[in-house]
Every structure is written in structure tokens, then in C-alpha cells.
Amino acid sequence: MAKLHSQVLQAIRDHSFRVSVRKLKQQGHRRITALRLQDIQQLISEAVERVLGEKDLALDGKARAGVEKEVHEEFQRLLAEHQRVLRDHESVTKSFAELQERYSLLQHELTQQQELLEHERSRELDAETLTLSKEGLVDVGSRIREAVHLVLSSGGMDFANGTADKLRQLESRIVDVTSQILEHERLVGYERDRQDKDDRVEQLERRVTKLRKHLADTEQSLAAMAKAKGIDPGVASIYRSVQGLNLEDPTADKKKEFLKEIFDQNLALRD
Amino acid sequence: MSDKDHGVLYIGMDLGTSRTSISASNGVRETVESYVGYPKDVVARKMIGRDVMFGVEALGKRLSLNIFKPLEKGVIKDSDDGATIEENMKAARDLIQHAISLAKPRKDELIYAVIGAPAEASIHNKKAILDAAREVIDSVMLCSEPFSVAYGLDMLDDTLVIDIGAGTVDLCRMHGTMPDADDQITLTTAGDYVDDQLYELLKERCEGADFNLNMVKRFKEKHAFVTTASEPVIATFPVEGKPTQFDVTDEVRTACRKMVPPIVDALGKLISSFDPEFQDRLRSRVLLGGGGSQVRGLDRAIEEVMAERLGGGQVLKVEEPMYAGSNGALKIAHDMPEEYWEKLR
Numbered sequence: 001m002a003k004l005h006s007q008v009l010q011a012i013r014d015h016s017f018r019v020s021v022r023k024l025k026q027q028g029h030r031r032i033t034a035l036r037l038q039d040i041q042q043l044i045s046e047a048v049e050r051v052l053g054e055k056d057l058a059l060d061g062k063a064r065a066g067v068e069k070e071v072h073e074e075f076q077r078l079l080a081e082h083q084r085v086l087r088d089h090e091s092v093t094k095s096f097a098e099l100q101e102r103y104s105l106l107q108h109e110l111t112q113q114q115e116l117l118e119h120e121r122s123r124e125l126d127a128e129t130l131t132l133s134k135e136g137l138v139d140v141g142s143r144i145r146e147a148v149h150l151v152l153s154s155g156g157m158d159f160a161n162g163t164a165d166k167l168r169q170l171e172s173r174i175v176d177v178t179s180q181i182l183e184h185e186r187l188v189g190y191e192r193d194r195q196d197k198d199d200r201v202e203q204l205e206r207r208v209t210k211l212r213k214h215l216a217d218t219e220q221s222l223a224a225m226a227k228a229k230g231i232d233p234g235v236a237s238i239y240r241s242v243q244g245l246n247l248e249d250p251t252a253d254k255k256k257e258f259l260k261e262i263f264d265q266n267l268a269l270r271d
Numbered sequence: 272m273s274d275k276d277h278g279v280l281y282i283g284m285d286l287g288t289s290r291t292s293i294s295a296s297n298g299v300r301e302t303v304e305s306y307v308g309y310p311k312d313v314v315a316r317k318m319i320g321r322d323v324m325f326g327v328e329a330l331g332k333r334l335s336l337n338i339f340k341p342l343e344k345g346v347i348k349d350s351d352d353g354a355t356i357e358e359n360m361k362a363a364r365d366l367i368q369h370a371i372s373l374a375k376p377r378k379d380e381l382i383y384a385v386i387g388a389p390a391e392a393s394i395h396n397k398k399a400i401l402d403a404a405r406e407v408i409d410s411v412m413l414c415s416e417p418f419s420v421a422y423g424l425d426m427l428d429d430t431l432v433i434d435i436g437a438g439t440v441d442l443c444r445m446h447g448t449m450p451d452a453d454d455q456i457t458l459t460t461a462g463d464y465v466d467d468q469l470y471e472l473l474k475e476r477c478e479g480a481d482f483n484l485n486m487v488k489r490f491k492e493k494h495a496f497v498t499t500a501s502e503p504v505i506a507t508f509p510v511e512g513k514p515t516q517f518d519v520t521d522e523v524r525t526a527c528r529k530m531v532p533p534i535v536d537a538l539g540k541l542i543s544s545f546d547p548e549f550q551d552r553l554r555s556r557v558l559l560g561g562g563g564s565q566v567r568g569l570d571r572a573i574e575e576v577m578a579e580r581l582g583g584g585q586v587l588k589v590e591e592p593m594y595a596g597s598n599g600a601l602k603i604a605h606d607m608p609e610e611y612w613e614k615l616r
Contacts, residue, residue, distance in 0.1 A: 031406060237281070240279070
């Protein structure tokens with residue numbers, strides 16, 4: 001029997017692992033049921049003895065050694081099987097947790113993209129304002145210069161004998177030409193902004209559609225994995241954070257007192 | 272309980288003698304009958320394939336199980352038909368944990384729960400309930416059952432709450448502050464008492480019929496009423512193996528009506544010891560809740576006896592008797608400040 005004891009102990013050592021209390025706490029365990037090696041060994045020995053006793057088997061030394069060997073082998077087989085199941089379970093649980101994490105990230109990203117899309121759709125374009133980049137300003141400047149030059153060089157403006165009327169005509173033509181150029185630029189700019197907005201909306205719509213599809217696929221994978229492995233992921237709460245009393249409630253002050261009293265009573269129970 | 276960063280699940284629980292109900296902030300609402308069953312031996316364990324069963328499922332397998340009804344008169348039993356206090360405590364712990372599992376909590380969410388327990392539960396009992404719950408949730412508080420009903424319905428001023436359970440009828444006077452011992456009366460003339468009364472009456476009425484208390488309880492839950500006019504209530508019990516019908520209308524009415532006088536007496540005590548200026552208001556705001564409030568016509572019957580003995584009164588029935596307690600507890604959980612939860616973790 002001593003040999004069996006040492007074999008059982010060795011088997012348990014081979015198939016078990018050490019873990020710190022701190023790590024267990026980190027994993028969220030608060031209470032664990034511990035079984036000492038000696039207790040397991042004792043249980044097996046007692047079980048063998050009891051079964052042999054119940055069967056009223058008067059075994060000689062060799063037969064008893066045979067039974068012990070069988071028990072030992074069976075125990076090792078069961079222990080190995082248990083470990084394999086545990087490993088499988090851990091692996092499935094890990095994959096499931098990773099998939100859940102991916103699902104959460106996708107959900108978060110989808111919400112962000114949907115918000116961006118809504119914002120972009122509702123963004124009003126300013127058709128009245130002309131905005132010019134530095135390059136645009138240089139371009140418009142040179143076009144105005146060309147136009148003014150054209151005005152000055154055509155129409156037979158004689159500045160040597162210029163009169164106030166002629167200067168006024170000149171001023172009016174320059175203003176017209178400049179206005180036409182700027183109005184053209186404003187329309188071009190507005191059209192460009194509108195096109196940019198449409199492109200952006202289209203891009204965001206494509207992204208949202210893609211994310212929705214990914215999300216649906218991930219949800220399906222999660223459900224399939226949960227079903228196949230008997231995992232129940234639970235039902236998510238509608239709250240992402242701790243709530244508390246609505247301070248706009250007209251009875252908030254009174255409720256605050258009640259809640260404090262309930263808390264105090266529970267705190268006293270804890271002490 | 273690390274990595275609980277995906278949300279907060281609030282749970283409100285009504286831990287009752289007969290039924291335990293939960294309402295949760297993920298929309299789950301469940302009720303389980305407060306029965307816990309453990310396999311009688313290895314063969315039963317193998318056949319059932321589980322170490323513990325609950326509610327109706329456990330009752331259905333009662334021949335293979337040792338059945339516990341761990342709560343009596345609303346608190347964990349000190350002794351029972353052979354069951355030790357430790358066994359009842361274990362059954363109560365398993366029941367609480369099962370009820371929480373019914374809320375389908377996610378592993379990555381914080382779980383904060385408020386459990387409605389009878390006001391007169393001993394400190395030992397309350398600690399046992401809290402210990403059991405703490406094993407599976409992050410932070411838990413207890414509160415008085417009738418108070419949670421009133422809180423859930425925002426009736427915190429000048430209201431009399433009657434919570435009729437299986438083990439007890441709890442009456443609580445709400446007057447804008449936390450009710451103390453003088454504001455609460457607990458009666459034992461509740462559902463189980465009515466079952467016993469009906470059982471005795473049926474034994475006389477249905478001579479030779481074979482039935483047990485459990486069958487009577489189920490029958491009462493389906494047919495309970497107190498009104499003068501009613502369709503005939505027919506019970507079918509075996510007589511020497513042959514199903515036989517009995518008209519038990521009067522017996523059901525008589526047994527159910529036995530609840531009324533003690534309730535009105537208790538109402539009278541709570542009203543008469545209240546500030547005389549507000550007694551009328553209190554009389555006209557009697558809130559009837561708990562599983563027992565489903566007895567047909569009970570609200571009217573209480574009003575009639577109140578009119579005779581107390582000069583009038585108005586009884587309002589809660590809309591969801593099965594969940595009024597757990598809904599109220601859920602609301603308390605929701606409103607509780609974060610710092611309180613943290614301090615009790």
C-alpha cells in the first residue's frame with residue numbers, strides 16, 4: 001500500500017500545477033476548496049479498502065498488489081482525462097473571451113462611425129462664403145490682374161485725356177470682372193465641398209455597413225461557440241456604469257436619506 | 272472578479288418562503304419556487320445528473336431527492352422535519368446563488384444586488400444570506416421586504432403596505448422616514464396558514480379522498496377567492512383510486528377569508544397609533560402586494576372589513592404581485608450611490 005501512496009502522490013504532482021494566492025485573487029476567486037494531497041491519497045486508499053472489504057475479498061499479497069496497480073492506473077487515467085477536459089475548457093473559454101472582446105471593440109467602433117456619419121450627414125455647407133487656399137488666392141489674384149490688364153488694354157481707354165466718367169467706367173468694369181471671378185470661385189468651392197461631403201458620407205456608409213456585417217458575423221460565431229461548448233455568455237445589462245439617484249427626482253432628498261440608512265444597516269451587519 | 276469593465280448589472284431579489292423572484296437590469300425577470308433538492312444517494316445522483324435541483328423541477332423528482340424548503344416564515348429555518356440548521360443554511364445558500372444565476376449575469380460585468388428580506392430576520396440569518404450572495408456577486412445589501420415594495424412604487428409617504436407571502440403577512444407603515452419596529456407588524460396567517468386551513472376543511476368535505484398538503488396548495492393557488500359570488504370550484508381527488516369530483520367552493524372561500532380579520536386588526540393597530548391628523552390619509556392608501564394578493568377579491572374583502580371595524584379604507588392592489596418586491600429592490604440597487612457599493616465590496 002505504501003507504494004500505491006507514493007504513486008498516487010507522484011501522479012497528483014505530475015498532473016497538478018502551482019498557483020499563487022495572489023494570482024487566484026486576480027482571477028476573481030475569493031474562496032476555494034482545497035484538498036490536501038494526503039487527503040486524496042487517504043480517500044483512495046480508504047475506497048480500495050472499503051470496496052475490498054464490502055466484497056469480502058480475501059486477497060493474498062499478489063492479488064492485492066494487482067488491485068492496487070489497477071486502481072493506480074485507473075486513477076492516473078482519470079486524472080489525465082480531467083486535466084485534458086480542463087485544458088480544453090480553458091482554451092475554449094479563452095477563445096470565447098477573445099471573441100467577446102472583439103465583439104465589444106467592433107460595437108464601440110460601429111457606434112463611433114455611426115456618430116461620425118450622422119454628423120457628416122447633418123453638416124450644413126456654407127454656400128454664401130468664399131474660402132480660398134493660399135494657392136487659390138494667388139491664382140485668383142493673377143486672374144484678376146489678367147482681367148484688369150485686358151480691360152485696360154481694350155476699349156480704347158485714353159488716360160491722358162481721361163475724365164472722371166471714364167475712370168468710373170473703368171472702376172465699374174474692374175468690379176464686374178472681379179465679382180465674376182470671385183462668384184465663379186465661390187460656386188466651384190461650394191461644388192467641391194458638396195462633392196467632398198458626399199464622398200465622405202459614402203465612405204462612412206461603406207464602413208458602417210462593413211462593420212455591421214463583421215459584428216453580425218462575430219455575434220453568430222459567439223452564439224455558435226456558446227452553443228457548441230455549452231457556454232452561456234449571459235445577458236448584458238443596459239448600464240455601462242454605476243447609476244445612482246436621479247437628482248431631478250422631486251423626492252431625491254428623501255430617498256437619499258433612505259438609501260443612507262439602508263447602507264448603514266448593512267454596514268453594521270458586516271461588522 | 273477582475274476585468275469587470277463591461278458594465279454593471281443590478282439585481283433585485285425577493286427571497287420568499289414559497290417563491291424567490293429576481294428582476295435585473297438586463298431585463299431578465301424570473302421566479303423559482305423556494306425548494307432545493309439534493310440526490311438521496313449515488314444512484315439518484317447518476318440518474319438526475321446533477322448535484323442539486325430547484326423549484327418545480329426538484330418537486331417533480333422528489334422521490335429521488337431530499338427536498339428542503341429552507342425558508343420558513345420568511346427566514347432560514349432553525350430546525351425542520353429532520354433537517355439540521357446547517358442543511359437549511361446550505362439549501363438557502365444554493366437557492367440564493369441559483370436565483371442570481373437566473374439573472375444570466377455576464378462574467379465581465381459588476382453585479383450589485385439588493386435582497387428583500389423579512390424585517391424580523393435575525394442578524395444570524397441576515398449574515399447567512401449576505402455570505403451566500405457574496406460568493407457570486409460583487410456587492411450586496413439587504414432591505415426590508417415591504418419597504419422595497421413601497422420604494423418601487425414611489426409610495427414612501429403615508430402608505431400602509433401589506434405584503435402577503437407564503438410564510439408571513441408583513442405590514443409596514445411608510446411615513447417619509449425609514450420604518451422602525453413600531454411601524455411593522457408580522458403575522459403568520461399567510462399562504463401556508465391558508466393551506467393548512469383548507470386541508471383540514473377538505474378532509475371533512477371530501478371524505479375518503481386521497482390528497483396531500485402539496486396538492487391542496489396547488490389547488491388553492493389556482494382557485495383562491497374570497498368573493499361571495501363565484502363559479503363553483505370543483506376539485507378532483509382520487510377515492511379508492513377513482514378520480515372523483517367535489518364541489519369545494521365554500522371551503523376555498525372560508526379558508527381564504529381567514530386571512531382577512533388578522534390583517535384588518537393589524538391595520539387598525541398601525542392606523543390608530545399614527546398621528547391623528549394623518550390617519551384618514553393612511554387609511555385610504557393601503558397597498559396590497561405579495562403572492563397572496565392574487566386571491567380574487569381580497570382587496571375588496573379587506574375594504575369591507577375595514578369599513579365595519581375601522582370606519583372605511585381604500586386598498587390598492589399592486590400591478591405585478593410576483594415582482595413588486597424584486598422590482599422595488601432593483602430600484603433601490605439602481606439608486607444606491609457608487610461609494611456605498613464600493614464600501615460593501
